[in-house]
């Protein structure tokens with residue numbers, strides 16, 4: 001183990017979303033990174049099969065980002081986010097609105113995905129209030145959805161393990177998830193299942209649209225194990241939301257900035273929501289940041305209804321909203337995404353990845369393989385009533401062999417670096433096949 005980490009240090013750090021006892025008995029210590037690889041404390045190179053936590057799609061330690069961040073720190077380390085501004089926040093907002101679907105031209109900065117989904121749902125609720133419809137407060141999420149760890153996120157999120165310790169915080173309802181056993185091993189978008197969006201009509205019948213503010217979904221679920229939307233599903237959801245005056249929020253914290261082969265999944269799936277939540281890849285993961293992109297008329301409603309010009313239209317924000325260092329990192333990230341054509345690379349190699357990952361069909365315990373763009377999820381059969389044990393064992397074997405993949409619930413998840421080469425994809429998939437077949 002790394003000499004620098006003491007037993008006292010190990011004992012002191014309460015790690016997030018981590019089996020602390022297991023980790024501290026057998027630490028997996030990452031001490032460096034370069035390109036698509038981590039370096040552990042034993043000097044081993046480990047292929048980063050999840051791009052950090054879906055954060056570092058361009059690979060690690062880009063000198064251009066380090067330089068931009070360093071320069072920013074020397075020039076302006078912090079500026080108050082409330083009532084004052086600094087130029088890079090405005091420059092970045094302009095750049096972002098050039099990338100979003102048409103009409104989503106307002107940018108609200110946050111520091112994480114959780115804050116992005118809290119912010120979008122707060123904007124939705126207050127939007128109806130400033131519009132004279134204060135009863136439209138209910139937020140509808142989806143089973144298996146992940147929207148972060150805040151009170152909002154665990155309420156409209158739909159992963160049981162993240163909620164049950166706390167009970168219900170905010171009022172929220174849930175659409176059914178779109179994973180369907182009969183569509184197992186679909187390549188890309190499942191053919192069937194668009195009608196699952198019609199379940200929203202049931203919730204409208206139950207609550208009445210006059211009480212519903214917004215629907216929030218990940219266009220493609222990540223944390224639940226990469227659940228790809230069935231063909232036509234998102235379009236149907238959009239239609240129903242429009243018909244019933246319900247805002248549609250896409251949580252693109254994982255899909256934003258390239259993962260599906262376009263800047264946003266909204267473009268890939270050709271559905272324009274009313275707001276897009278983003279984070280993670282916006283700075284290639286190197287500085288915490290997020291942004292909510294909002295339709296113009298929502299912003300305008302706030303401006304039109306706030307009274308005197310010195311009144312604050314939206315009493316919401318964070319000390320670090322639009323932090324200068326995060327803005328510098330995001331601008332450098334956008335430059336590199338464009339210059340190195342990473343997103344085109346995802347689109348180009350996603351066919352190879354699809355063929356490679358589906359070659360695992362037939363491996364032991366494997367119940368499903370799902371993929372889209374540079375993301376894939378595998379469902380693994382439970383053992384002795386324990387959903388998580390096999391994915392855990394498989395991921396540990398892969399770590400020993402030099403591959404980092406994410407395990408969560410009964411799934412394994414891949415989010416390849418955009419710079420992955422075909423031989424790296426093949427090596428990863430071969431290693432996964434061996435690891436999956438080796439567990440009992």
Ligand SMILES: Cc1ncc(COP(=O)(O)O)c(C=O)c1O
Nearest residue numbers: 112113114146147148251253254
């Ligand atoms: C879709 C989605 N939304 C929100 C979040 C929460 O992001 P954060 O952990 O930055 O708060 C995540 C994190 O994985 C996510 O995948």
